Amino acid sequence: xxxxxTHLLSPKRFFTVSHQLLPWLIALFILSLSYGLIGGLxxxxxDYLQGDGFRIIYVHAPCAxxxxxxxxxxxxxxxxxxxxxIKLAFLVMRHSxxxxxxxxxxxxxxxxxxxxxxxxxxxxWDARLTSELILLFLYLxxxxxxxxxxxxxQGERATAILVLVGFVDIPIIxxxxxxxxxxxxxxxxxxxxxxxxxxxxLYPLLAMTTAFxxxxxxxxxxxxxxxLTATATNHHWLQDHR
Amino acid sequence: xxxxxxxxxxxxxALYVWGAYGSVLVMLLAQWFIPWRRWRLYxxxxxxxxxx
Numbered sequence: 553x554x555x556x557x558t559h560l561l562s563p564k565r566f567f568t569v570s571h572q573l574l575p576w577l578i579a580l581f582i583l584s585l586s587y588g589l590i591g592g593l594x595x596x597x598x599d600y601l602q603g604d605g606f607r608i609i610y611v612h613a614p615c616a617x618x619x620x621x622x623x624x625x626x627x628x629x630x631x632x633x634x635x636x637x638i639k640l641a642f643l644v645m646r647h648s649x650x651x652x653x654x655x656x657x658x659x660x661x662x663x664x665x666x667x668x669x670x671x672x673x674x675x676x677w678d679a680r681l682t683s684e685l686i687l688l689f690l691y692l693x694x695x696x697x698x699x700x701x702x703x704x705x706q707g708e709r710a711t712a713i714l715v716l717v718g719f720v721d722i723p724i725i726x727x728x729x730x731x732x733x734x735x736x737x738x739x740x741x742x743x744x745x746x747x748x749x750x751x752x753x754l755y756p757l758l759a760m761t762t763a764f765x766x767x768x769x770x771x772x773x774x775x776x777x778x779x780l781t782a783t784a785t786n787h788h789w790l791q792d793h794r
Numbered sequence: 795x796x797x798x799x800x801x802x803x804x805x806x807x808a809l810y811v812w813g814a815y816g817s818v819l820v821m822l823l824a825q826w827f828i829p830w831r832r833w834r835l836y837x838x839x840x841x842x843x844x845x846x
Binding site for chain 1: 825
């Protein structure tokens with residue numbers, strides 16, 4: 553198992569796979585983003601209650617989904633890094649943090665911009681909003697914590713443990729709309745049940761979510777690639793003594 | 795022309811809708827641009843070092 557994972561997650565294999573995948577991911581990103589934007593802003597009909605204001609869903613829901621998805625990826629990477637001591641897993645975890653923090657901040661900003669005209673307020677201490685804000689603080693805390701520890705390996709392991717401890721917030725965010733009385737609506741997209749919105753509104757939403765997932769994968773591949781290359785080409789004091 | 799005006803007006807929600815899309819655009823560009831720029835600077839420094 554260990555040798556299989558180290559082979560699968562080796563830097564060399566990562567470079568090969570990411571270079572093969574990148575053009576396809578970029579193409580899928582452009583296609584799904586184009587369809588999502590045209591479908592969401594032009595083709596989808598107005599909501600009968602919210603009018604054109606509902607179109608914020610096409611950026612808000614994918615950002616909120618990505619904020620949770622990226623944390624789940626980080627938690628898996630943390631487990632792989634801690635158990636199998638694979639460097640690539642720690643790199644994925646580290647570079648996902650800033651992306652996750654960005655998407656969480658965007659979910660809060662776009663949610664606030666949606667909340668003002670619909671609820672009459674920019675912010676309220678609602679269960680969903682508060683737990684999402686806690687997630688943003690978790691991301692920021694982990695970024696600061698990792699950079700504060702001087703020894704890289706110790707920092708990575710300690711951050712991985714922190715990621716796993718913070719994972720408790722993810723089901724709280726997801727189920728907050730069912731566990732507490734909140735102003736926030738329930739899930740629009742469901743895996744095991746029919747979705748709560750009409751297909752003319754649903755397909756652009758799925759396209760935008762796909763575009764955001766592709767964006768995350770593209771930027772993550774690029775960032776990890778830069779980091780690996782920088783580490784491999786760095787000057788080492790031993791080279792002067794050869 | 796009128797339909798374009800109606801589109802940008804967003805039924806009176808223009809500030810909120812375009813504000814949301816604009817903030818997403820800025821953040822997505824920044825998340826890609828900042829590491830890319832850092833990488834370009836790093837490569838330039840490496841090239842300088844190898845020439846020296």
